[in-house]
Amino acid sequence: MSGGEEELIRTHFRGATASRDGVWLGIGDDAALLRSPAPDLVAASCDTLIGGVHFPADAPADAIGHRALAVNLSDMAAVGAAPAWALLSLTVPEEDPDWLRSFSRGFAALADRYGVALVGGDTTRGPLSITVTALGRVAEEGVLCRGGAQPGDGVWVTGTLGDAALGLACWCERSHPLAGDAAWLAARLLRPEPRIEAGRMLAGVASAAIDLSDGLALDLSRLLEASGVGAVIDPERLPASASFRAEGGESHHALHGGDDYELCFTLPPAAEARAEELERAAGVAMTRIGTVDERAGLRGRSGGSTWSVEPKGYDHFGGAS
């Protein structure tokens, strides 16, 4: 970190996020120094958001700040970790104090909510790009991985699906400000809610988990592949929000649309009885959408017919694939 950069981080971010235990040395030196309680593992993930690729170029700065942290906290949720610290690498075309203040506000509000301390950062000038590294803690016995699903397990998702994809369509195609259902859907895209509590509740209970960043079909296929199994899902059971229905959302939004940041997980039969209790504790709906089986691949089944579901979704590198 260097001078004007340090100043920038200090001005806009220092103290802007929760102070918490475990921060031995925060922003202002060459590296942050963190204390992780002994038996816990440190969970680490990083994701880059590029303007116009991962969010609409005209998204409000506070939404971009929220989203940059949220997508990383979602990774923490997917492994069952409690997020603790974050590092922010921010590249902006120009030093615009209003934009930075707003970005910081969105970032800090979410960080505060989950007790995440911003412990390091770097700012540079260039095309808008934000990389966040999230660090968290998880007990070894509570880790959620993609690779543990077994035939007979139920396939579940949190929340509702397809909202963000439909929200993106509303955002791009309509005049602003959006209102009503369209505004709600756009908020699902711009201010995703990482399912931290759900991840914590599922730790040690779910057999496998992944977060839905690129769409159910693609992300669930990854989970199944990592577990060496397949699954059958019922497209009619995919949970839809009232706004999704009101705005005419279709099954391809729910099946292939990205950016919902819900969790998709598998529950062993013995744990399914606990689903309602988990749902209440996590404060988010959980819906069983199918069953894991031994045959590789993802299939849809409805009204007696079965078909193969293509593991396509939004892949930022390959584009829609």
Add this chain to the structure above:
Amino acid sequence: MSGGEEELIRTHFRGATASRDGVWLGIGDDAALLRSPAPDLVAASCDTLIGGVHFPADAPADAIGHRALAVNLSDMAAVGAAPAWALLSLTVPEEDPDWLRSFSRGFAALADRYGVALVGGDTTRGPLSITVTALGRVAEEGVLCRGGAQPGDGVWVTGTLGDAALGLACWCERSHPLAGDAAWLAARLLRPEPRIEAGRMLAGVASAAIDLSDGLALDLSRLLEASGVGAVIDPERLPASASFRAEGGESHHALHGGDDYELCFTLPPAAEARAEELERAAGVAMTRIGTVDERAGLRGRSGGSTWSVEPKGYDHFGGAS
């Protein structure tokens, strides 16, 4: 991390860096899971490199890979930490297998040398930009901070100064390939050597330390400010390489030129007797260039006259400041 992105990371980076203890779960899930031995602190830093800002746009890909990791390992060195893990967020304009292979080779060669495991990553399409997060381990009693310098301590630097700044001038102004001294100087810019061993040796011995990314005057001023002290340095004592002298390097290169990634540190009087031993153990020259005193600010003194040294250097945000 998503599909094509995962594939890309797998193809070019998986297994490309040292496997090491402490990696409970590496690349391929939503987050890496790491085990840090109990009493140690986890050191974390992240830095972004932008093409044309932090390295010449025409730099070889393997040098960019080396450099992206090196600048972060240098932060680990500056706090006395042993680097252990890294996360790589890579944004490239197009998927060019040759470029990626070469980038990966440069990154992996340096990672292997210091036993660093690449445990997570993310690739996106966009203007060339690389963010690396380095994670390391350091015992609490061995931490080096910027803020511990005391009046009477000696001011020291590792290696030689100004090489990278002069190397940049050679790189930009001459026809390629460079040869002889110019090539050596350019390599100091493109393939900086993080002073990991020196940092480890100085842990618990030096009273303060910082790495030299933005030039001696600016970075030393930061150390002094963090410590609430000042210092007098003798510009004639700044260590210069043979190539620096041969190519006509001047004092402004050594004083204000960035990108050397040497360590600047302060040694209490009682520790100065150990300097030669530290030098041998670290495998790099250490030179005493001045003395910490109580008066705020950085001053130069030579031949009986004293002057104030401006804390200017290269600040990527503000440009030369």
